[in-house]
Amino acid sequence: xxxxxxxxxxSTQLKEFLEYEAKKNPIKGDGNKFxxxxxxxxxxxxxxxxxxxxxxxxxxKPTEGTVVVEKSVAALIQERISNLEEEITRMRSRVRFFKxxxxxxxxxxxxxVGEVFALLRGG
Amino acid sequence: MGDLRDKFKTLEREVGARFIGNKDAIxxxxxxxxxxxxxxxxxxxxxxxxxxxxxxxxxxxxxxxLVVISGASEVKRGEVVGRLHIPSLEREGVEKVLWxxxxxxxxxxxxxxxxxNPYTSANVHHLMxxxxxxxxxxxxxxxxxxxxxxxxPGDPTTFIHPPPFYDRFDICVYLSSLTWREKFMLQDLIxxxxxxxxxxxxxxxxxxxxxxxxxxxxxxxxxxxxxGQINLLVRDFQVCIRNxxxxxxxxxxxxxxxxxxxxxxxSIKEPPSERSTSVLTHLAKAMTWLDGSVxxxxxxxASLWVLPHRMALVRVxxxxxxxxxxxxxxRAKTEDRDSRKQWAILNxxxxxxxxxxxxxxxxxxxxxxxxxxxxxxxxxxxxxEGKVRGExxxxxxxxxxxxxxxxxxxA
Numbered sequence: 224x225x226x227x228x229x230x231x232x233x234s235t236q237l238k239e240f241l242e243y244e245a246k247k248n249p250i251k252g253d254g255n256k257f258x259x260x261x262x263x264x265x266x267x268x269x270x271x272x273x274x275x276x277x278x279x280x281x282x283x284k285p286t287e288g289t290v291v292v293e294k295s296v297a298a299l300i301q302e303r304i305s306n307l308e309e310e311i312t313r314m315r316s317r318v319r320f321f322k323x324x325x326x327x328x329x330x331x332x333x334x335x336v337g338e339v340f341a342l343l344r345g346g
Numbered sequence: 347m348g349d350l351r352d353k354f355k356t357l358e359r360e361v362g363a364r365f366i367g368n369k370d371a372i373x374x375x376x377x378x379x380x381x382x383x384x385x386x387x388x389x390x391x392x393x394x395x396x397x398x399x400x401x402x403x404x405x406x407x408x409x410x411x412l413v414v415i416s417g418a419s420e421v422k423r424g425e426v427v428g429r430l431h432i433p434s435l436e437r438e439g440v441e442k443v444l445w446x447x448x449x450x451x452x453x454x455x456x457x458x459x460x461x462x463n464p465y466t467s468a469n470v471h472h473l474m475x476x477x478x479x480x481x482x483x484x485x486x487x488x489x490x491x492x493x494x495x496x497x498x499p500g501d502p503t504t505f506i507h508p509p510p511f512y513d514r515f516d517i518c519v520y521l522s523s524l525t526w527r528e529k530f531m532l533q534d535l536i537x538x539x540x541x542x543x544x545x546x547x548x549x550x551x552x553x554x555x556x557x558x559x560x561x562x563x564x565x566x567x568x569x570x571x572x573x574g575q576i577n578l579l580v581r582d583f584q585v586c587i588r589n590x591x592x593x594x595x596x597x598x599x600x601x602x603x604x605x606x607x608x609x610x611x612x613s614i615k616e617p618p619s620e621r622s623t624s625v626l627t628h629l630a631k632a633m634t635w636l637d638g639s640v641x642x643x644x645x646x647x648a649s650l651w652v653l654p655h656r657m658a659l660v661r662v663x664x665x666x667x668x669x670x671x672x673x674x675x676x677r678a679k680t681e682d683r684d685s686r687k688q689w690a691i692l693n694x695x696x697x698x699x700x701x702x703x704x705x706x707x708x709x710x711x712x713x714x715x716x717x718x719x720x721x722x723x724x725x726x727x728x729x730x731e732g733k734v735r736g737e738x739x740x741x742x743x744x745x746x747x748x749x750x751x752x753x754x755x756x757a
Binding site: 233236237239240241242243244245247248249250252277278281283298299302303306307310 | 570571573574602603605607608684685687689690691692693694696702703706709712743744
């Protein structure tokens with residue numbers, strides 16, 4: 224198989240688009256450290272950017288002393304918790320169903336064994 | 347060029363002078379005529395003028411060289427394409443096909459398209475797909491045309507045509523009923539033209555001029571910014587980190603517990619086809635040619651004509667309003683992307699792997715699936731090159747998978 228994955232074939236238009244966007248919204252960095260935000264020109268929207276809590280949950284990053292959570296992130300976590308709770312409720316009802324099924328099966332088996340013993344004695 | 351543009355503006359004015367209201371729909375239909383083999387669909391409830399609008403545009407472009415077939419009348423199987431010449435068969439034993447007027451006409455109208463029988467719609471579908479028609483084992487090519495169709499989606503006596511058939515229509519515009527003021531205007535108009543709105547419509551362009559205009563528009567080159575916006579818009583409506591396209595389980599069940607459950611993707615049951623991209627590009631070119639420029643808002647507006655007949659939403663209350671709401675979210679998403687400066691990050695990452703930038707990229711990827719897809723492709727390459735360990739990648743950490751990839755590749 225020819226391995227074409229070593230080099231990305233980017234179309235000229237895509238390169239131009241990325242260059243254009245990079246000029247429009249440049250990132251600040253010195254080679255080792257980069258940041259999204261430009262000091263002093265943070266808008267409200269930007270200042271509510273990433274969240275340490277999400278990084279800790281999804282990217283397994285260690286959390287710092289205090290974690291500040293913005294409203295949208297809190298809503299996202301709330302949504303995910305409610306989804307998980309719904310999942311737990313569904314699972315619990317399934318477990319209950321299986322418990323009852325197993326109990327009925329057990330009782331039926333016992334009755335069958337009793338019948339077999341009774342038949343053997345009678346025979 | 348200016349002359350042709352003026353003629354198209356005149357066409358829009360002439361149609362607007364005979365059709366009250368729905369100015370956006372008229373403009374969309376005019377824009378869509380600016381590329382070869384155009385096919386436009388008008389949807390409206392009965393009596394809102396969808397057939398009139400179709401005829402006005404066909405007449406304005408093709409004059410008398412137009413044929414309309416109607417789903418409301420009896421169209422026999424295959425008759426729309428051609429019929430057998432019986433005398434030739436009887437006298438000479440030769441199967442000679444007489445190609446139907448619909449096949450030969452430059453202007454093709456399909457009235458009540460959802461009432462066309464499946465055989466006729468299959469013939470029309472083949473014509474739109476391959477630019478040719480078949481009858482009695484013979485084929486003939488169909489030259490460039492203008493095709494306009496209309497339907498009433500609420501009509502009970504309809505056939506359900508397959509989604510690929512509707513996908514062949516470049517745009518689908520909806521007509522709304524007239525406001526109180528507009529009703530007065532319509533009464534004046536009917537009086538002025540003595541009820542002969544369509545008959546009074548002049549042919550504004552010759553067919554040669556139409557062809558020339560289409561060539562001019564086609565030769566335009568769009569800026570990379572516009573192309574990037576179009577591709578992002580369509581990708582946002584297609585993408586699913588759980589690969590909706592190949593999944594038997596569809597949203598909302600598929601989205602249970604998904605990281606991107608609050609994103610646009612979770613509202614889409616069936617994504618739009620790749621054709622949306624080319625149609626939006628055609629429309630962007632047409633806007634540039636006719637209106638002088640194309641903006642992001644213009645593209646969002648055009649999406650309202652391109653997407654409704656190509657996708658299915660999870661919950662529909664009012665299709666146009668629901669798509670409008672999704673497009674509003676797209677606008678906010680674009681701002682978020684700008685504030686994250688993610689394209690600048692991707693630009694650098696394409697040039698080479700930088701750990702600090704990769705970390706920022708991972709954060710951006712957890713907010714945007716389209717970006718995540720691109721980053722995951724880069725990760726694949728970096729894992730192969732030994733720059734990144736498999737378990738460090740966002741795809742492993744988040745349990746995401748690119749369509750068609752095998753997790754074992756990361757091992």
